[in-house]
Amino acid sequence: MRRVVLDVDTGIDDALALLYAVVSPVLELCGVTTVVGNVPAEVAARNSAAVLGHAGAREVPVALGATTTLSGAGAREGASNHGPDGLGGVRLASARQSAYADPVAVLRTAADGGPATLAGLAPMTNLASLAHLADDLVLVAGELALEEPPELNAAHDPDATAHVLVSERPTTLYVADVFEQVAVAPGDVERLRSSARPAAALAGALLAVRRAHLVGDAGALVLLTHPHLFRVEPRRMGQVGAHLTEAGDGRVLPVAVEVDAPAVARTFVEALLAH
Numbered sequence: 001m002r003r004v005v006l007d008v009d010t011g012i013d014d015a016l017a018l019l020y021a022v023v024s025p026v027l028e029l030c031g032v033t034t035v036v037g038n039v040p041a042e043v044a045a046r047n048s049a050a051v052l053g054h055a056g057a058r059e060v061p062v063a064l065g066a067t068t069t070l071s072g073a074g075a076r077e078g079a080s081n082h083g084p085d086g087l088g089g090v091r092l093a094s095a096r097q098s099a100y101a102d103p104v105a106v107l108r109t110a111a112d113g114g115p116a117t118l119a120g121l122a123p124m125t126n127l128a129s130l131a132h133l134a135d136d137l138v139l140v141a142g143e144l145a146l147e148e149p150p151e152l153n154a155a156h157d158p159d160a161t162a163h164v165l166v167s168e169r170p171t172t173l174y175v176a177d178v179f180e181q182v183a184v185a186p187g188d189v190e191r192l193r194s195s196a197r198p199a200a201a202l203a204g205a206l207l208a209v210r211r212a213h214l215v216g217d218a219g220a221l222v223l224l225t226h227p228h229l230f231r232v233e234p235r236r237m238g239q240v241g242a243h244l245t246e247a248g249d250g251r252v253l254p255v256a257v258e259v260d261a262p263a264v265a266r267t268f269v270e271a272l273l274a275h
Contacts, residue, residue, distance in 0.1 A: 001027070002026055002027050002028070002117060002225070003027075003030050003110060003115060003116045003117065004021060004029060004030065004116065004117045004221070004224070005029075005031045005116055005117070005118050006021060006032050006033070007033045007035060007119065007120045007122055007126050007127060007130070008032060008033070008034055008121050008122050008217075009034065009035050009036065009038040009039060009075075009086075009123065010034065010038070010039070010043075010051065010087075011037070011087075011122070011217070012082050012086070012087060012090075013210065013216025013217040014038070014044070014047075014121050014216075014217050015048075015051045015206055016210075016216065016218040016268075017119075017121055017217040017218040017220070018048060018051045018052060018055070019051065019055055019272065020218045020221050022055045022060075023055070023199055023274070024271055026225050027221065029057065030060075030106075030109070030110035030113065030116060031060060031061045031063065031101070031110055032062045032063065033103040033106060034062065034063065034064055034065050034126075035123055036068055036069065036075050036125065037076065037152075037153070038075065038076060038086055038122070039075050039086040040067065043086050045063075045064045047085075047087055048062045049062045049100075050092040050093065050094055051202070053092075054092050054198055056198065056199070061101040062100050063105070064100040064103075065103045066125040068125075069123065069156060069159070069160065070125060070157055070159040070160050073156070073157070076156065081210065087206065090202070090206055103126055103130060104130065107133040107134065108133060111133055111134070115135040116134055117134060117137070117224065118130065118133075118137050119137075119139075119224070120138070120139040120141065120153070121140045121217040121220065122140075122153055123152075123153050123157040123160065124139070124141070124153065124154070124157055124160040124161050127139075127160065128157075128159075128164060131163075132169065136169055136171070136172075137167070137169050137170070137172070138171075138172045138174060138224060139153070139164070139171060139172070139220075140153055140174045140179065140217050141153045141161070141173055142154050142175045142237055142244035142245060142255070143175050143176040143243060143244065143245050144175055144235070144257065145177055146240075146245055150242040150243040151175070151176040151243070151244060154239075154244035155242045155243070155244075158242060161239060165239070165250075165251055166251070171253050171254075172232065172253065172255070172256070173235075173244075173253055173254070173255045174219065174220040174256050175255055175257070177257070178256045178258070179214070179217075180214065181261040182214060182216075182219045182259060182264045182265050183213045183214050183261070183265060184207050184213045184215060184268065184269060186213065188265070188266075188269045189204055189208055189213055190204070191204070191269065191273065192207065192273065193208060195272070197272070197273065197275055199275055200273050200275065203268075203272045215264070218268055219259070222267050222268055225267075229259065229267065230258065230260070230264075231256070231258035231259075232256050232257070233255060233257050234252050234255070235253060235255040236249075236250040236252050236253075237251060237253050237255065238251065
């Protein structure tokens with residue numbers, strides 16, 4: 001069983017990752033921390049609690065983390081597939097949770113129970129102060145092919161990204177080049193939507209409004225559960241302007257560079273339908 005804490009800015013695909021973490025038989029979701037990014041951190045916390053409640057995982061602690069980046073910036077501006085509510089207009093009942101846990105307490109409690117992976121699916125503001133508490137990191141961040149705009153998680157808080165890059169914790173990157181490949185077929189979206197299982201039906205509703213039906217952040221969790229579906233190579237990664245990409249003076253990190261995208265999508269769908 002792989003014990004994980006998710007750092008999120010929930011977000012349609014963050015919600016998909018939460019659902020996968022709940023249903024996967026080989027993951028134990030020990031906690032969730034939220035950060036400013038797709039939406040304000042407070043909205044991400046409410047969304048995360050609502051998704052967990054819908055999936056029958058109300059016991060998972062949700063911690064409200066950084067509400068601004070290290071430089072004081074707020075949530076991303078401009079049009080987004082996530083919409084102002086973060087979930088693309090998919091409505092969920094609010095979870096009955098009057099207060100959120102402390103992020104450091106969530107990580108320490110998880111670490112006390114055994115080795116814990118911190119999966120960063122958002123800007124790295126929280127991770128700048130939390131990474132040392134985890135045994136290893138898996139980050140949805142960076143890019144191999146340079147494009148504009150730069151990959152958003154690494155670019156939204158470049159100061160925090162710099163802090164995390166010098167962390168001594170083992171770190172694997174799930175880069176945008178792979179992120180953009182894993183999409184669920186329309187027929188499987190409908191299978192999920194019509195499921196009697198609440199988590200599966202919610203995943204289908206979210207995928208129905210998700211750009212190109214991409215699983216996005218959830219793919220990084222499939223990397224944890226089914227690593228054979230990916231090719232991971234060491235690459236020297238560093239900051240080049242606003243980009244986290246290959247750089248001669250960067251840190252050598254394992255990077256997911258190729259993916260069996262149809263198999264990853266099927267793995268995600270079948271896990272939801274089996275729960």
